[in-house]
Amino acid sequence: MGRSEKIRKRYDRWSKFYDVFDLGGVNDQKMLAVDLLKLQPNAIVMDMGTGTGAILPYLAKQLGKGGKVIGIDFSQKMIKAANERIEKEGIASKAKAMVADGTKLPFPDNHFDAIIATFAFTSFPEPEKAIRECARVLRPGGIFSILDTGKPPGKKHQFRYRYLKTVMWRAGYTDISLDIPKLVKKSGLKLSKIERFSGSFAYITVAMKI
Numbered sequence: 001m002g003r004s005e006k007i008r009k010r011y012d013r014w015s016k017f018y019d020v021f022d023l024g025g026v027n028d029q030k031m032l033a034v035d036l037l038k039l040q041p042n043a044i045v046m047d048m049g050t051g052t053g054a055i056l057p058y059l060a061k062q063l064g065k066g067g068k069v070i071g072i073d074f075s076q077k078m079i080k081a082a083n084e085r086i087e088k089e090g091i092a093s094k095a096k097a098m099v100a101d102g103t104k105l106p107f108p109d110n111h112f113d114a115i116i117a118t119f120a121f122t123s124f125p126e127p128e129k130a131i132r133e134c135a136r137v138l139r140p141g142g143i144f145s146i147l148d149t150g151k152p153p154g155k156k157h158q159f160r161y162r163y164l165k166t167v168m169w170r171a172g173y174t175d176i177s178l179d180i181p182k183l184v185k186k187s188g189l190k191l192s193k194i195e196r197f198s199g200s201f202a203y204i205t206v207a208m209k210i
Helices: 003-014 028-035 056-061 076-089 127-137 158-172 180-187
Strands: 044-048 068-073 095-099 112-118 138-149 190-196 202-208
Touching: 028 056, 028 112, 028 138, 028 202, 044 056, 044 127, 056 068, 056 076, 056 095, 068 076, 076 095, 112 127, 127 138, 127 180, 138 180, 180 190, 180 202
Parallel strands: 044 068, 044 112, 068 095, 112 138
Antiparallel strands: 138 202, 190 202
């Protein structure tokens, strides 16, 4: 069994209780990642690796009647949970979730005004392909906000980082050594901002398609 299938099966199993340990749910870090998108009311937005869709209601609240947020994930059970959340929150007119392969997105070029990914890319089996696909479906001038965990600058927290790196890989095949800003540059997107959080390994990478 390859890494992709192992990850898919693991997230299928986790879908019933994922929200319990979802890194604080929709916390200040995730809300800032959304705010950095600078969404217009009629924006079409993709939540890449949406999981149970925890952030979809917050995204939908930023949009007017003409806006739409689409959450994608390759775990069918995660998407089932996300769509149940959409119905419960009463946001079906502005949000939907669907199963999709991040390396082969079922959308045309230049389709989305904005894309967000929160704690997703470090778990993707093929992050290089996924970010190139995001670049393809993002329209020129569109913004991509990526919140994830990574190696901290300097030497102060290196021991904690090495420990967390091992734990995250064993827990969910999550590779927090992934250099997301480097991926952004290789994809052809323009890196516009890196926002780091004090005392945390989490950071936001903001990019634009030019």
